[in-house]
Amino acid sequence: MKVVFLDSSKVEGLRNAINNDTEFKLAARFMSEDVLLEVDESRCIVKVQDGVVTEIKLNPPSDAYWSFSIKATAESWDKLLQSSPPPFYTGLNAGMMRGNLQIIGNMEVAFAYFWAMNRMLDMMRELQNK
């Protein structure tokens, strides 16, 4: 199954779902960062400005700016995005510790907005399993 945030037919729906999530709005209200998501060799950038996802840009150029990256294999993303994820794939921290997920880049920013990122993951899960 194609990961929802790499599916051009679904990214707009995902963007709207994230922006409509009350918890994301609260947690990301001071956030203006670009977040790179990587699935094996595929990539997209989630652009957040003042707490609003303005764009999910597929196949960004290699020199595109991003604050931090959330990177995992397709196999790991598949587990992370299950509606009831298995052990070690319940969220980003679990994935980092045991699920072969990496967060790379500005860790201070990544952890400052960690709840926002986990809510984004929750929205991805909902859409992935629709």
Added chain:
Amino acid sequence: MFKIEAITGKYGYLTVHEVEYRVYFEENGEGIPLLCQHTAGGDGRQWRHLLNDEEVTSKYRVVAVDLPYHGKSLPPEAVGWWKEEYKLTKSFFVDFLVEFSHALGLDRPVFIGCSMGGHMALDLALERPDKFRAVIGLESAEFTPGLDLIWFDHPRISGEFKFANLFESTAPSSPENYRREVGWVYSQSAPPVFRGDLHYYSVEHNVTGQLQQIDTSRIAVYLLCGEYDFASTPEMCRQAASKIKGAKYKEMKGLGHFPIVENYKLCKKYLMPILEEITKIH
């Protein structure tokens, strides 16, 4: 109707390592003393379901204490604590629990602890088997290095990071409100406390190569670990149990790192047989 729980809370003054602490504890029940230890960065609120469980409190005097700097146990008045980095040491942790038990007149209590409390179960079994009749370690392991992250006490990162971190330590099938409650308690702890406790959890607690010394004829050892625990995994807990002759271990399916909070009803299915066995044997 205003329903009042049977739990009572009190303050007592305890001197440990020559410093007096005003210590808060809650209790309920009669019978074998059961001393409950909260998690790193947590407090005795985590034991509210156990404290309210009549099936347990009909046989056990359940006592949940807030370590100094946690919950309602404020930092000590006699020490300029704000000038020092807070770090929980094994020595203090062990001695506090022993002194507190003695002060309350608990006769060889059963000790139950989760996370850092689970680690302490092993340390007590090793170092003070004379003072406790049994230990129940939830999410115990021999050694869990590398978790005392600077990010847990960082001027640019709020308590929401702790909330997020610990929320996802729970099982996805646990009730949403109780999963949120886990994170809520963490988000309320004072900035340096969680990381300071992790000094014990991730640095000072290391019983690698020592567990074989535990004599379960002196102190019974029961270990339980949640299926979804990624900090101290079921395999790590099982390994610890396998090195203690006579210890009993079970993996708690459908539970995470905070079984007593996130889904007490399910946790009780694993815990009650242990508590019943203790009443018969110990």
